[in-house]
Amino acid sequence: MKRARFTEERIIAVLKEHDAGAKTADLARKHGISEATIYNWKAKFGGMDVSEAKRLRALEEENAKLKKLLAEQMLDAAALRELLSKKW
Numbered sequence: 001m002k003r004a005r006f007t008e009e010r011i012i013a014v015l016k017e018h019d020a021g022a023k024t025a026d027l028a029r030k031h032g033i034s035e036a037t038i039y040n041w042k043a044k045f046g047g048m049d050v051s052e053a054k055r056l057r058a059l060e061e062e063n064a065k066l067k068k069l070l071a072e073q074m075l076d077a078a079a080l081r082e083l084l085s086k087k088w
Helices: 008-019 024-031 035-045 051-084
Strands: none
Touching: 008 024, 008 035, 008 051, 024 051, 035 051
């Protein structure tokens, strides 16, 4: 799994700089990210505290694990159904 380059603390700090009036282009150049990344972060983390952002990221990771487990179970069930439907 791809590791995040920026921690929640840094993301929130960049967004607070943006809210304080810093230009998007200047922030992007300063932190080595694209302007689109700042806008994506603002859509996702806008108005959050660091603790809320950490909780969101933890919930997203948990959700991804559960989706993977569900897909595996559905695949197993389909394989069993196919095996039982064959006539000997």
